[in-house]
Amino acid sequence: MATRAGAGAVVAGAAVVALLSAALALYGPPLDAVLRRAFSLHKPHSITDMENTLQLVRNIIPPLTTKKHKGQDGRIGIVGGCQEYTGAPYFAAISALKVGADLSHVFCTREAAPVIKSYSPELIVHPVLDSPSAVRDVETWLPRLHALVVGPGLGRDNVLLENVKGILEASKARDVPIIIDADGLWLIAQHPALIHGYRKAVLTPNHGEFTRLSDAVLRDLVNGSDHREAVRRLSQALGNVTVVRKGERDVMSDGEHVLECAHEGSSRRCGGQGDLMSGALGVLVHWALHASPEKTNGSSPLLLAALGACSLTRQCSHQAFQKHGRSTTTTDMIAEVGPAFRRLFET
Ligand SMILES: NC(=O)C1=CN([C@@H]2O[C@H](COP(=O)(O)OP(=O)(O)OC[C@H]3O[C@@H](n4cnc5c(N)ncnc54)[C@H](OP(=O)(O)O)[C@@H]3O)[C@@H](O)[C@H]2O)[C@@H](O)CC1
């Protein structure tokens, strides 16, 4: 997949998308065939491939209508937020809202709660994560949640991690989609069985987290430079949970298919960009799993959601960097979520 060259290419790309979308709808091959052709292992990619696949992502986005009630477009829960880290769960939760979720809940420790609340009146904050009744407290909300993002700003305190184990088990029992990031991945590296084979799970490791997971789960080493094969193998070893390895290129796999996202982002590597991505992914996973089969046409909804979240995060980074350069922070990227979403998916 090639990188966009600039604003001109974006406009040209949008025109290509419009034409392709009409062509795909009328005469195109099954969407899954498009996906396989564009992103099958070891094939060169083109801007057209990228645009074809983004078109699949567009298909899962629910229409904005006056016929829906509050909550239908997404009630997302974030599990994280402790004494050290309050920014990460905030970034994930506000990003979910900015992408289009209706309600965003944060389940954090007692002392983190007032801090996170003070960042934004839009978030619903539950100070329960260090309570002896944490699992029951979160479980009460699970029937009302469409996806759970576990890990941003969670920290590695053993009491919290024990509670998160219980929350993961309760979420699986209720078939709630789970995105696992940051310290949630630390927990999975210690206890891979917690997520093994759960087909509604997406793991979003950065470079270090990916290495830690691979060391914990894979018996024999994969050639370190072959990211696509490494991600596919890790997904398989975890029972085909979807794995998204973030980096210069984002590589994602369900153990069978492999997609790559090299959409133009920026050279700014400030903390929090992964948190934005995980919150966005929470919403897109919900939308993808609720899209009718004709919309996804047999393609993996979780891979489409992952590609959408990666492209969106990188587009936010690109736009924010154009305005702020070296001083770009994640807050600047969050301000770009709306315009970036429109540019990628609604033009
Ligand atoms: N504002 C907030 O509240 C934020 C809070 N956050 C929260 O912080 C918690 C810990 O998360 P974390 O990502 O800092 O993780 P951790 O596993 O300790 O890794 C640290 C070490 O790994 C390495 N390393 C990392 N990436 C690498 C790469 N691409 N390529 C190569 N190396 C890489 C790197 O090693 P070094 O450069 O030091 O050698 C680094 O020191 C978690 O809860 C998270 O959500 C963040 O979300 C940010 C915003």
Ligand SMILES: Nc1ncnc2c1ncn2[C@@H]1O[C@H](COP(=O)(O)OP(=O)(O)OP(=O)(O)O)[C@@H](O)[C@H]1O
């Ligand atoms: N070298 C890179 N070039 C371009 N984009 C990158 C690069 N590395 C990461 N990204 C993008 O930044 C986003 C966050 O990835 P990153 O590896 O920074 O996550 P993280 O370390 O978990 O972030 P956080 O600080 O939120 O924990 C991803 O969507 C990815 O596409």
Ligand SMILES: [Mg+2]
């Ligand atoms: Mg992270």
